[in-house]
Amino acid sequence: MAQEVRGVVSREKDAPVAVETIVVPDPGPGEAVVRVQACGVCHTDLHYKQGGISDTYPFLLGHEAAGVVESVGAGVTEVEPGDFVVLNWRAVCGQCRACRRGRPWYCFDTHNAAQPMTLADGTPLSPALGIGAFADKTLVAAGQCTKVDRRAAPAAAGLLGCGVMAGLGAALNTGGVGRGDSVAVIGCGGVGTAAVMGARLAGAARIIAVDIDRRKLDTAARLGATHTVDSRATDPVEAVRELTGGFGADVVIEAVGRPETYRQAFYARDLAGTVVLVGVPTPEMTLELPLLDVFGRGGALKSSWYGDCLPSRDFPMLVDLYLQDRLDLDAFVSETIALDDVEGAFERMHRGDVLRSVVLL
Template identity: 80%
Template sequence: MSQEVRGVIARGKGAPVEMATIVVPDPGPGEAVVRVQACGVCHTDLHYREGGINDDFPFLLGHEAAGIVEQVGAGVTDVEPGDFVVLNWRAVCGTCRACRRGKPWYCFATHNATQKMTLTDGTELSPALGIGAFVEKTLVHAGQCTKVDPAARPAAVGLLGCGVMAGLGAAVNTGGVTRGDSVAVIGCGGVGDGAVAGAALAGATTIIAVDTDPRKLEWARGFGATHTVNARETDPVEAIRELTGGFGADVVIEAVGRPETWKQAFYARDLAGTVVLVGVPTPEMKVPDLPLIDVFGRGGALKSSWYGDCLPSRDFPMLTSLYLQGRLDLDAFVTEEIALDQVEDAFGKMHHGDVLRSVVIF
């Protein structure tokens, strides 16, 4: 039988979110119902509320989540009731051209649940990133459930579901940061600090954090930044070059998603270095005007990073293990724990840069 639970929806563009009763159907073939224990408040949820993703309102918000599998549908073998899981929005298909080439982190046909969760009047909801986890229980594709060590704290490891993984993976997976590298990260919110932490894990010896907010620069130091640059006071390109012997960084990660900061990243890298765009731009933004001879002459790579090019089945258990060993401080990303009815207030704090992550605890 279907279940009725409490959840947070965005009913219209720019309107404050509201609490609602959500109808969650029993899982069908390949689906699972998960009892959510914790869910982070991410900028992507705010983008949904503001109509920046699409206009398929009403949205069931929330996606950075961990919880317990309660039910599974026919044919599900990888998870079972009682499993502690982190939810992901890249349930790989295994059969598309990327998966067949042995690169499932680029899967072009990822899965979501087939059935829809609804309001009590039958209105179908669009779950954020195919998850919808600002809700006591959610329906997802079973491939969106990644088992991790149940000793981990849900509020911490749930953040692997989006922001922390996006940043950490941008450094390690997309940027290929390795021991001895110099790395610059432009934008030090949750994603940028994830990149800082990833660069530190990978053995980078120079990690330069760039932001305009002194509080965020101080947070970045806590995650492993060896130097900080306040871009309100100093030209970040010149500062990064000065800190890298005049050459520029081996890898520059742009975690803002704006043309001007992407251009800074381009000129702040060393010859043959790598620029990684992980900040999410809005549709009207354009690649900045660059002399083509500079693109040619500087060599290297210009990459974008979706979800940190992660493979959840590979990366989530490994990063959870590092967290439990004390080698990856996921707890430091959790600024505050809040109730489900405080999501709108959390959006305001996030907009003003007061938090890295507010996390809803159920």
């Protein structure tokens, strides 16, 4: 039987969000209903509110979430009621050409729940990234549920669902950071700081955090950066080169998503080094680089989509590291809030006051 629960809804572009009654249907084939315990407030949710992703209002916001499976539909075998899960927005299909080639983290046919959640009047909702977890309960495809150790704090584990995984994966998966490497991270918000932590996990010898905000640089230093560069006061390319013997970093991770910072990343890497773009650009942005420089510097220019993660592989492993006190996911939780404070959390995030606000339900 369908259930009525509370959820944070964005009805129109740039209008304040509000907690409204939403209707969650019983799970159909391949679907699951999850009782949400915690959900991080991510920049992507703000982009939905601002109309930067699509105009299919109303949106049910929230996607960085952890909770407990309440019920499952026919044919579901990967999870069962009572499982503690982290939600993901890339449920792999297992059948596309990427999956068949053994590269499911590149799956070209990821999917979400087939049934819509609705407002009380029957209006269909567009769930953020196919999840919609600023709600007491949400309906997702069962493949969007990754079972992890239930000893993990939901507020910390849920952050693997998007931004923290994107940053960790940019270093560990896409960038292939290895022991002894030098790494520079340009932009030290939540994703960039996670990339710093990923580089530290991988054994990088030198980790250079670059930002214009002293508070973010201090946080990056606390969580693994060996050096910091205030790019308001210093040319970041020259600073990274100076800190790497004049050569540039082996891996440079761009976590801003702007042409000017991408150019900095391109020229701050060593010859044959790697640039990883994990910051999300807007549609109108373009990039111009001398083609001879692209050719002559060699190496690799990569984009990191969700940290090139495979949730079934990466989430349990990272939760285990968290439980072993080797990955400080708690450090990303700047504050815990109630469902009706999401609008205020957007303002604090925009000001750079927090790494993550986390809604507890």
